[in-house]
Amino acid sequence: MGQETLTAQKxxxxxxxxxxxxxxxxxxxxxxxxxxxxxxxNIKITVLCGFVTILVLRGYIGVNLGTSDADxxxxxxxxxxxxxxxxxxxxxxxDDLAEPExxxxxxxxxxxxxxxxxxxxxxxxxxxxxxxxxVNGKSRILLVTGxxxxxxxxxxxDHYLLKSIKNKIDYCRLHEIEIVYNMAHLERELAxxxxxxxxxxxxxxxxxxxxxxxxxxxxxLFTDMVFELPLSKxxxxxxIIHGYPDLLFNQKSWIAVNTGSFLFRNCQWSLDLLDAWAxxxxxxxxxxxAGKILTANLKGRPAFEADDQSALIYLMISQKDxxxxxxxxxxxxxxxxxxxxxxxxxxxxxxxxxxxxxxERWPFVTHFVGxxxxxxxxxxxxxRCLSSMERAFNFADNQVLKxxxxxxxxxxxxxxxxxxxxxxxxxxxxxxxxxxxxxxxSSGS
Amino acid sequence: MLDWCFGPQWRWRLKRFFxxxxxxxxxxLLTVVVIRGNLGAGRFGTxxxxxxxxxxxxxxxGRRSEPRRVLEEAQTTTTATTNDGDSNSYEQFDxxxxxxxxxxxxxxxxxxxxxxxxxxxxxxxxxAEWLKKNPNFPNFIGPNKPRVLLVTGxxxxxxxxxxxDHYLLKSIKNKIDYCRLHGVEIFYNMALLDAEMAxxxxxxxxxxxxxxxxxxxxxxxxxxxxxMFTDMAxxxxxxxxxxxxxxxxxxxxxxxxxKNWIGLNTGSFLLRNCQWSLDILDAWAxxxxxxxxxxxAGKILTRELKDRPVFEADDQSAMVYLLAxQKDKWGEKVxxxxxxxxxxxxxxxxxxxxxxxxxxxxxxxxHRWPLVTHFVGxxxxxxxxxxxxERCLKQMDRAFxxxxxxxxxxxxxxxxxxxxxxxxxxxxxxxxxxxxxxxxGLLHPAFKAVKVSSS
Numbered sequence: 001m002g003q004e005t006l007t008a009q010k011x012x013x014x015x016x017x018x019x020x021x022x023x024x025x026x027x028x029x030x031x032x033x034x035x036x037x038x039x040x041x042n043i044k045i046t047v048l049c050g051f052v053t054i055l056v057l058r059g060y061i062g063v064n065l066g067t068s069d070a071d072x073x074x075x076x077x078x079x080x081x082x083x084x085x086x087x088x089x090x091x092x093x094x095d096d097l098a099e100p101e102x103x104x105x106x107x108x109x110x111x112x113x114x115x116x117x118x119x120x121x122x123x124x125x126x127x128x129x130x131x132x133x134x135v136n137g138k139s140r141i142l143l144v145t146g147x148x149x150x151x152x153x154x155x156x157x158d159h160y161l162l163k164s165i166k167n168k169i170d171y172c173r174l175h176e177i178e179i180v181y182n183m184a185h186l187e188r189e190l191a192x193x194x195x196x197x198x199x200x201x202x203x204x205x206x207x208x209x210x211x212x213x214x215x216x217x218x219x220x221l222f223t224d225m226v227f228e229l230p231l232s233k234x235x236x237x238x239x240i241i242h243g244y245p246d247l248l249f250n251q252k253s254w255i256a257v258n259t260g261s262f263l264f265r266n267c268q269w270s271l272d273l274l275d276a277w278a279x280x281x282x283x284x285x286x287x288x289x290a291g292k293i294l295t296a297n298l299k300g301r302p303a304f305e306a307d308d309q310s311a312l313i314y315l316m317i318s319q320k321d322x323x324x325x326x327x328x329x330x331x332x333x334x335x336x337x338x339x340x341x342x343x344x345x346x347x348x349x350x351x352x353x354x355x356x357x358x359x360e361r362w363p364f365v366t367h368f369v370g371x372x373x374x375x376x377x378x379x380x381x382x383x384r385c386l387s388s389m390e391r392a393f394n395f396a397d398n399q400v401l402k403x404x405x406x407x408x409x410x411x412x413x414x415x416x417x418x419x420x421x422x423x424x425x426x427x428x429x430x431x432x433x434x435x436x437x438x439x440x441x442s443s444g445s
Numbered sequence: 446m447l448d449w450c451f452g453p454q455w456r457w458r459l460k461r462f463f464x465x466x467x468x469x470x471x472x473x474l475l476t477v478v479v480i481r482g483n484l485g486a487g488r489f490g491t492x493x494x495x496x497x498x499x500x501x502x503x504x505x506x507g508r509r510s511e512p513r514r515v516l517e518e519a520q521t522t523t524t525a526t527t528n529d530g531d532s533n534s535y536e537q538f539d540x541x542x543x544x545x546x547x548x549x550x551x552x553x554x555x556x557x558x559x560x561x562x563x564x565x566x567x568x569x570x571x572x573a574e575w576l577k578k579n580p581n582f583p584n585f586i587g588p589n590k591p592r593v594l595l596v597t598g599x600x601x602x603x604x605x606x607x608x609x610d611h612y613l614l615k616s617i618k619n620k621i622d623y624c625r626l627h628g629v630e631i632f633y634n635m636a637l638l639d640a641e642m643a644x645x646x647x648x649x650x651x652x653x654x655x656x657x658x659x660x661x662x663x664x665x666x667x668x669x670x671x672x673m674f675t676d677m678a679x680x681x682x683x684x685x686x687x688x689x690x691x692x693x694x695x696x697x698x699x700x701x702x703x704k705n706w707i708g709l710n711t712g713s714f715l716l717r718n719c720q721w722s723l724d725i726l727d728a729w730a731x732x733x734x735x736x737x738x739x740x741x742a743g744k745i746l747t748r749e750l751k752d753r754p755v756f757e758a759d760d761q762s763a764m765v766y767l768l769a770x771q772k773d774k775w776g777e778k779v780x781x782x783x784x785x786x787x788x789x790x791x792x793x794x795x796x797x798x799x800x801x802x803x804x805x806x807x808x809x810x811x812h813r814w815p816l817v818t819h820f821v822g823x824x825x826x827x828x829x830x831x832x833x834x835e836r837c838l839k840q841m842d843r844a845f846x847x848x849x850x851x852x853x854x855x856x857x858x859x860x861x862x863x864x865x866x867x868x869x870x871x872x873x874x875x876x877x878x879x880x881x882x883x884x885x886g887l888l889h890p891a892f893k894a895v896k897v898s899s900s
Contacts, residue, residue: 045468052475084835085607088842111874124879130894136581149866151611154535158610159603165617166633173632178625181618184853184868202856205878206888373535381532387543401636404654409548414601416636417548422562426657427575434658436582 089151108189108282110201110274117268121208131209133266135176139211139231141263143172144196144203146182147218147374156386157374163393164218170400171222174435177214193259193308194281201274204266213270217260218374220336220367221392225399226435227333227358229263237328238265239273242336245329252317254294254301257329258336259309260367269326276319280311333358339368340380343388346395346411355399366392387412403433540603550640559641559734561653561726568720572660582661584718586628589684590892591663593715595624596648596655598634599670599826608838609826615845616670622852623674628893629666645760646733653726656718669712670826672788672819673844677851678885679785679810680892681715686780690717691725693764694788695781704769706746706753709781710788711761712819721778728775729767732758785810791820795840798847798863807851807885818844839864855883 114120125133133140145168152158165181172179180203185191187198196215204213212231234240243257264270280290283305290306297317298310316323334342342363349362358364368389370379378385391411398407405420420429431437553559565571576584586592597620604610617633624631632655637643639650648667656665664683686692695709716722732742735757742758750762768775786794794815801814810816823837843863850859857872875881882888 041464048468048472052472052479055476055479080834084838088608088838112876114876114878120877120879128889131889132895135895147614151608154538155607155610156535156538156540156603158608158614159540162599162610162614162617163635165614165621166635169617169621169631169633173630179621180625181621183615183618184849184858184866186856186858186868206856208879209889376535377533378535379533382535382538383532383543386538386540390543397636403658404638406636406638410545412543412545413547414544414635415546415548415550416638418551424563424565425571426565427571427660430575430658430660 089153107279108286110187110198110278113275114205114271115268117205117271121266124208128209133209133211138176140209141177141212141214141229142180142203142207142210143168143177143214143216144180144182144199145216145218146180146195146199149183149185152374153376154373160373160386160389161218163389164221167221167393167396168216170396171225174225174400175228189282189284190278191283194278194283196259196308197274197278197281200264201271204264204270208266210266213264213266215259215262215264216365217367219369219371220260220365221389221396222364223337223342223366223392223396224355224358224362224364225396226356227362227364234263234265234328236326238267238269238326239263240328240330240335242331242334243329244331248313248316248329249320252297252299252313254298254310254313256313257309257316258338258367258369259312260369261336261365273315273323276323277308277312277315280306280314281308334360334363334365336367337363337365339366339371339388339392342366343391346391350395368392399435403430403435405429544602553641553734559731559738561639561650561730564727565657565723566720568657568723572718575660579661584661584663587892587894590628591683592661593629593664593666594632594655594659594662595620595629595666595668596632596634596652597668597670598647598651601635601637604826605828606825612825612838612841613670615841616673619673619845619848620668622848623677626677626852626887626890626893627680630662641734642730643735646730646735646739649726649730649733649760652716653723656716656722660718662718665716665718667711667714667716668817669819671821671823672713672817673841673848674816675789675794675818675844675848676807676810676814676816677848678807678887678890679814679816681787686715686717688778689780690719690721690778691715691775692780692782692787694783694786696783697781700765700768700781701772701776704750704765706750706762706765708765709761709768710790710819710821711764712821713788713817715787725767725775728771729760729763732763732766733760786812786815786817788819789815789817791818791823791840791844794818795843798843802847818847820844851885851887854885855888857881 125131145165147161152161168179171177182195182199185195186202187195190198200213200215203210229240239262241257241259241262247253248256264273279286280294281287287305290311291304294306294310294314295301295303297314301310316327342360343366353361355362368385371385371389372378373385373389394408394411394413401407401416402419405418405422406416407419409415409417423429576582584592597617599613604613617631620631623629634651637647638654639647642650652665652667656662692715693709693711694713699705699708731738732746733739739757742763743756746758746762746766747753747755750765753762768779794812795818805813807814820837820841823841825837825841846860846863846865853859853868854871857870857874858868859871861867861869872881
C-alpha cells in the first residue's frame with residue numbers, strides 16, 4: 001500500500017521536487033540520523049568529561065566560584081601562616097645598615113683595657129654588703145647560656161632548646177644558681193661560638209657580686225640533679241674546664257678541653273685571659289686565617305674557621321707558663337660529658353647507681369656535641385641525636401619529679417606515671433626526697 | 446523479516462546500552478572519587494586521615510610488644526638508617542618516630558566523684574611546724590618579701606605550629622629575666638599530672654602538688670605561657686595582699702554583679718600556700734574532668750555567665766561562677782586587682798608601646814607601662830588561633846623586645862627597633878664599669894638585696 005502511494009505520487013508528478021527531494025532525503029535520512037545520534041553521544045561524553053575535569057581541578061587548585069567558606073578560610077590562613085613563617089625565619093632586618101669593616105691590622109679587643117679589676121671589685125663588695133659574693137656560705141654562681149635570636153632552621157630545634165632551658169632551670173633552682181639566657185649578638189664580629197666571650201666579659205664587669213660565671217652550651221643537659229660543684233677544690237684556680245693534660249700538652253689534640261661547659265672566676269686574671277683569647281675570633285679574614293693556623297698546629301682538627309675551643313687550646317699550649325697555673329683541668333667528674341658514650345647506659349645507671357656521683361657512673365652533664373638540632377644538618381644521624389636528647393632529658397626530669405611522686409613511663413615517653421600515692425601528710429616525703437634538704441649533703445649553713 | 450530487522454537492531458541497541466552504561470559507570474566512579482577526595486565522606490574521613498589511620502595501625506602493633514624491647518628497638522633503628530646523608534638532616538623530621546607512648550593511663554573510678562587528692566584539713570598547722578623545724582628555708586626572704594614560686598609550662602610534645610616552640614622559648618627567657626631581677630623562683634612544667642584534667646585545667650593538680658611539696662613557698666604565681674613581662678622594674682605590692690589569699694586581675698562588679706565570664710583572668714594569679722587555697726582548689730576542680738562532666742558544666746556556665754560562648758567548661762569561667770555563687774564563702778579572701786596589669790589584655794596595649802616609651806618609664810605596672818602583656822587567644826603553639834597569625838606573632842615579637850630592652854639597657858644595649866632582633870649599643874665600653882649606673886636601677890635593685898646581718 002505504501003508502494004502504491006509512492007507510485008501515485010511519482011505518476012502524478014504534482015510535486016516533482018518534493019518527491020525528488022523526499023526520495024533523496026529519505027535515502028540519506030537513515031545514515032544521517034545515525035551520524036547525528038553519534039555526534040550527540042560524543043558531545044555528551046565530552047561535556048561529562050569536561051565537567052569532571054573542572055570538578056577535579058576545583059578540588060586541587062581552586063577556582064573560587066562560590067567555594068565552601070571553611071575551605072577558603074583554611075587555605076588562606078595556611079598561605080598567610082607560611083608567608084609569615086618565612087618572613088620570621090629570614091635573618092633580614094629592615095634597618096640593616098652596613099657595619100664598618102674592622103681594620104685587620106689592629107688587634108681586636110673586647111673593650112678598653114682594665115688593669116685593677118680585683119681592687120675595684122673588692123671596694124665595691126665592701127661598699128655594698130647587701131650584695132655579697134656568697135649566699136648561705138656558697139659562692140654566688142651565674143649560669144650563662146643562650147641561643148640565636150631567630151627561629152631554628154627546623155622547629156624541632158626550638159623544641160629541644162626549650163627542653164634544655166627547662167632542664168637548666170630545674171638544676172639551678174635546686175642549687176640556688178641564677179641564670180642569664182642570652183639571645184642577642186652583642187658584637188657583630190664575634191658571632192657564632194665566639195659570642196660567649198663579649199657576653200662573659202660584660203656580665204663579669206656588671207655583676208661584681210658574682211664570684212663564678214659558668215658558661216654552658218644550649219646542647220648540654222644536666223643529668224645529675226644532686227651533684228654539686230666542689231668549689232672548695234678550686235680556691236686557688238680561676239678557670240675550671242673539663243679536659244685531659246695528656247691530650248692537651250703531649251698530643252696537642254683539638255678536643256683536649258671542652259668549652260661547652262666551663263667556669264671563670266670574676267677577677268682580673270679572667271679578663272686578661274679573655275683579652276688573650278679574643279683575637280682569633282673576628283669573623284671574616286681573621287677567623288679564616290686563624291683557622292688555618294689552628295688546623296696546622298692541633299692534632300685531628302679538620303679544616304674550618306677558627307673556633308673558640310681550638311683557639312683556647314692553642315693559647316694554653318703556646319702560653320702555658322702564663323696561664324696554666326690557674327687553670328684546673330677537671331676530669332674527675334663530667335663537667336662536660338660526651339653524649340655518645342653515656343646515653344645508652346642510662347638504664348644500667350638507674351639499676352646500679354644513684355644521683356650525686358657526677359662521673360661515669362651518673363654523669364653530671366651530658367653534652368650533645370655535633371648534634372646541632374637548631375641547624376639543618378648535624379654530624380650524626382638525626383634519629384640517634386634526638387632520641388638520645390629525649391632520653392637524657394627524661395633521665396634528668398625523673399630526678400626532679402621524684403619529689404612529686406612521679407616518673408616518666410619510659411626514657412622516651414613524654415607521659416608520666418605515679419610512683420607514690422597521694423597522702424594527707426605530704427611533708428614526710430618532702431623531707432625525704434627534696435634534693436635541697438641536708439639529707440642529700442647540700443649545704444644549708 | 447521483522448526478526449531480521451529486530452536481530453541486528455537488538456544487538457545494536459544492546460551495544461549502545463553497554464556503551465552508555467560504561468560511560469555512566471565511569472562518570473559515577475569519578476564523581477565519587479572527587480567528592481570523597483575533597484569533602485570526605487562522614488565517618489570514613491578523608492584519604493589523608495585514612496593514611497594516618499593505616500600508619501598508626503602498623504605503628505601501634507609494633508608498640509604493643511614489651512616496653513623494654515621497644516626501647517631497644519628505638520635505639521637499634523639508629524644503626525639501620527637507610528637514606529644516605531638524609532638521616533643527618535633535620536628537615537621535616539617527625540618527632541613521633543622517637544617518642545614512645547607506653548603504659549596505661551590511670552583509670553579513674555567512675556563511681557567516685559573527682560578529687561584532686563586526699564582531703565587535708567590541717568595544712569596550716571603542718572606547714573607552720575615544718576617551717577619552725579627548717580629555719581634555713583624561711584617563707585619570707587625579706588621584711589616584706591615572701592618567697593614566691595612562678596609556675597608556668599607547656600606540652601612535652603613539639604608545637605603544631607612551626608614557630609610555636611620559638612615563642613615559648615622567648616616567653617620563658619622573658620620570665621627568667623624578670624624572676625632573676627626580683628628573686629622569684631621558676632618551675633617550668635612539662636608533665637601532665639592528671640590525664641583527666643588535661644588542657645587549661647591541668648594547672649589545678651599541678652598547683653596543689655607544688656603547694657604541698659614546697660611548704661617554704663608563701664605565694665605561688667601561676668602564669669600562662671603566652672603571657673610576657675613588659676615591666677621589668679615593677680615589684681608586686683605584697684603588703685597589699687597581707688589579708689588575702691588569692692589575687693587575680695579583674696573587677697568586682699564584673700564578677701559579682703554582672704557574672705561576666707571575662708570579669709577576671711586566670712592566666713596570671715597569685716595563690717597563698719595555706720589551707721584556704723587547698724579548699725578553693727577542691728571547690729574549683731569539679732567542673733574540670735574531661736568528657737561528659739566538662740561538656741555539661743560548659744552548658745551551665747554558658748547559661749549562667751554573661752557573654753560566654755558555647756564550649757566546654759574552662760577554669761576561668763568556673764572560677765567566675767564559683768565566686769559569684771559563693772561570694773560569702775570565698776569573696777573575703779579574694780582580691781580582684783585592677784590597679785596594675787597583673788594580666789594585661791594584649792589587644793589594647795601592643796600598639797601603644799612607642800607612646801609609652803616616649804611618655805612614661807618602667808616601674809608603673811599599669812596602663813602607662815603594663816606589668817604583663819597577655820596574648821589571650823593567640824595560641825602560638827596550636828594550629829590556628831582566634832586572631833590573625835601575622836598580628837599575633839609580630840606583636841609578640843614587639844612585646845618581647847619591649848621587655849628585653851629593659852634588660853639590655855642594664856648592659857648598655859637596646860634593640861634597634863621594637864620589631865628588630867638586632868641590638869645596638871647605647872653606651873660605650875668604659876674602663877670604669879662600676880661607676881656606670883643603669884637608668885632604671887635594675888643592676889642591683891633594692892628588691893634583690895639580702896638582709897645585712899648585724900655582726
